[in-house]
Amino acid sequence: MKVLVTGGAGYIGSHVVRQLGEAGHDIIVFDNLSTGYRWAVTCGELVVGDLADEAAIAGLFSEHRFEAVLHFAANIVVPESVENPLKYYSNNTRNTLNLLKAVEQHRVPYMVFSSTAAVYGMPEETVLTEDLPLAPINPYGASKMMSERMIMDLAAASSLNYVILRYFNVAGANPDGLLGQATPEATHLIKVACECVTGKRDGMSVFGTDYDTRDGTCIRDYIHVEDLAKAHVMALNYMADGGRSRVLNCGYGRGFTVREVIDVVKRKSGNDFPVQETGRRAGDPAALMADNSRIKKVLGWQPDYDDLDTIVGTALAWEKIWQERQG
Ligand code: UFG
Numbered sequence: 001m002k003v004l005v006t007g008g009a010g011y012i013g014s015h016v017v018r019q020l021g022e023a024g025h026d027i028i029v030f031d032n033l034s035t036g037y038r039w040a041v042t043c044g045e046l047v048v049g050d051l052a053d054e055a056a057i058a059g060l061f062s063e064h065r066f067e068a069v070l071h072f073a074a075n076i077v078v079p080e081s082v083e084n085p086l087k088y089y090s091n092n093t094r095n096t097l098n099l100l101k102a103v104e105q106h107r108v109p110y111m112v113f114s115s116t117a118a119v120y121g122m123p124e125e126t127v128l129t130e131d132l133p134l135a136p137i138n139p140y141g142a143s144k145m146m147s148e149r150m151i152m153d154l155a156a157a158s159s160l161n162y163v164i165l166r167y168f169n170v171a172g173a174n175p176d177g178l179l180g181q182a183t184p185e186a187t188h189l190i191k192v193a194c195e196c197v198t199g200k201r202d203g204m205s206v207f208g209t210d211y212d213t214r215d216g217t218c219i220r221d222y223i224h225v226e227d228l229a230k231a232h233v234m235a236l237n238y239m240a241d242g243g244r245s246r247v248l249n250c251g252y253g254r255g256f257t258v259r260e261v262i263d264v265v266k267r268k269s270g271n272d273f274p275v276q277e278t279g280r281r282a283g284d285p286a287a288l289m290a291d292n293s294r295i296k297k298v299l300g301w302q303p304d305y306d307d308l309d310t311i312v313g314t315a316l317a318w319e320k321i322w323q324e325r326q327g
Contacts, residue, residue: 001025001026001067001068001110001236001240002025002026002028002064002065002066002067002068003020003025003026003027003028003066003067003068003069003070003236004028004030004060004064004066004068004069004070005017005020005027005028005029005030005044005070005072006029006030006031006051006069006070006071006072006073006099007030007031007036007071007072007073007074007114008027008029008030008031008036008041008044008046008070008072009029009031009033009036009037009038009040009041009046010031010035010036010040010072010073011170011180011181011182011183011225012072012114012167012170012225012228012229013029013031013036013040013070013072013073014036014037014040014041014042014179015174015179015225015226015228015229016070016072016229016232016233017029017041017042017043017044018042018043018174018178018179018229019226019229019230019232019233020043020044020070020232020233020236021042021043021044022043023233025044025236026044027043027044027045028044028045028047028060028064028066029041029044029045029046029047030047030049030051030060030073031046031047031048031049031073032048032049032050032051032073033048035075035183035184037182040179040182042178042179047060050095051073051091051095051096051098051099052090052091052094052095052098054098054101057098057099057101057102058102060102061102061105061106065106066106066108067108067109067110068108068109068110068111068112068236068239069099069103069108069110069111069112070111070112070113070114070232070236071096071099071111071112071113071114072114073091073095074091074092074114074143074144075087075088075091075092075140076116076140077140077185077187078118078138078140078141078187078283079187079282080140081138081139081140081143082138082139082282082283085139088139088140088142088143089139089142089143089146092140092143092144092147093143093146093147093150096113096147096150096151097150100150100151100154103154103160104154104158104160107158107159108160109159109160109161109239110160110161110162110236110239110240111151111155111160111161111162111163112162112163112164112165112232112235112236113147113148113151113162113163113164113165114165114167115144115145115147115148115164115165115166115167115247116140116141116144116166116167117166117167117168117169117221117249117251117288117290118136118138118140118141118144119134119136119141119144119145119148119166120132120134120135120136120141120166120288121134121135121136121137121141121285122135122137122283122285123135123285123288126219126255126286126287126288126289127253127289127290127291128249128288128289128290128291129249129291129294130166130247130248130249130291130294134148137283138283148164148247151164152164152245155245160245161239161243161244161245162239162245162246163235163238163239163243163245163246163247163248164246164247164248165228165231165232165235165248165250166247166248166249166250166290167223167228167250167251168220168221168222168223168249168250168251168252168288168289168290169188169189169220169221169222169223169251170222170223170225170228171188171189171190171191171222171223171224171225171311171312171315172190172222172224172225172226172305172310172311172312172314172315173225173314173315173317173318174225174226174314174318175226175314175317177317177318177321179318180314180315180318180319180321180322181225181315181318182322189220189258189261190222190261190265190311190312190315191315191319192204193261193262193265193273194265194269194312194315194316194318194319195319196265196271196273196274197265197269197271197273197316197319197320198319198320198323199323200319200323201273202273202274203273203274203275203276204262204273204274204275204276205275205276205277205278206258206259206262206275206276206277206278207258207278207279207280207281207284208278208279208280208281208284209277210280211280211286211287212286213257213286213287214257215257215259215260216257217257217258217259218257218258218284218285218286218287219255219256219257219286219287219288219289220255220256220287220288220289221251221252221253221254221255221288221289221290222252222255222256222261222308222311223250223251223252223290223303224303224304224305224306224310224311224314226304226305227252227301227303227304227305227306228250230301230304231248231250231295231299231301234299234300234301235248235299238298238299243298246294246298248294248295248298248299249290249291249292249294249295250290250292250295251289251290251292252290252292252303252306253289253290253291253292253293254289254306255287255288255289256308260308261308261312262275264308264309264312265312265316268309268312268313268316269316
């Protein structure tokens with residue numbers, strides 16, 4: 001298939017591009033390189049451009065006849081979205097609208113969209129099904145919820161088919177050491193802990209130890225980026241085989257506490273970096289895990305890396321490569 005991958009130079013997008021290339025797809029990556037990297041595009045062609053630029057989008061779609069669009073390009077930092085909400089509504093929501101105008105005009109049949117568990121907000125449940133009401137508690141989650149809705153509405157009014165994937169906590173890296181998370185100001189737990197190992201940081205904080213969980217710290221469903229990437233390739237195959245539009249959670253359906261994650265990073269690295277226990281971070285639900293029965297049933301998806309040691313091991317290996325590469 002001829003596919004457009006927006007944000008394909010970023011962390012998750014670059015892993016998906018690699019798997020799409022291995023599956024034989026013909027790939028155009030469109031990325032403004034604001035948080036992505038040229039080196040991360042290991043298959044297909046990179047077009048540097050911004051989804052705010054409607055003329056650039058029009059040019060791209062007139063040059064290529066895309067059968068599918070995979071839309072990753074977005075800002076993803078929750079606290080930043082609280083401070084600067086319009087950045088999120090511009091870069092995430094409005095730019096998705098810009099992209100959808102071209103999808104509609106050129107009658108692109110298939111779309112895969114990167115959504116997030118942040119659309120669920122602070123649910124009472126800890127294992128989340130896709131049918132829960134959407135109640136995001138920050139502009140990041142709201143910007144993604146609105147994008148989901150636009151895609152659904154366009155699909156209802158046209159021949160577009162979509163798979164919306166709601167990611168839980170994505171971590172890890174390509175096991176060959178070719179790709180990984182290179183975000184400059186990372187805030188994600190596993191990335192932060194790995195940066196302590198390489199010495200990029202002197203230590204880290206645990207945000208909250210008084211949650212109602214097995215050790216008082218928050219529980220999250222960490223999913224390896226290669227398993228997540230596989231879900232995208234399978235979503236394309238599913239739609240090409242006539243599958244109907246779906247919203248699917250992407251997670252393993254189990255969780256680890258912050259302390260458990262830090263312990264694994266310390267054990268696997270043999271490095272005992274300083275960890276400070278501080279107060280709760282605003283907007284953190286105690287426990288979030290995916291009910292993944294739907295993605296397993298609909299796509300036949302099964303994880304290959306459902307093991308925290310493997311997730312942390314690949315993240316650590318990548319972090320060392322990345323820090324050395326930067327000098
Ligand atoms: N944490 C720490 N110290 C750190 C970083 C994180 O204790 O230095 C804790 C957080 O408080 C939280 C857990 O580790 O309890 C995981 O935090 P992350 O920032 O890694 O991930 P989140 O669960 O906050 O966010 C993830 C995605 C978001 C998405 C959200 C939906 O990164 O994009 O899940 O629940 F919005």
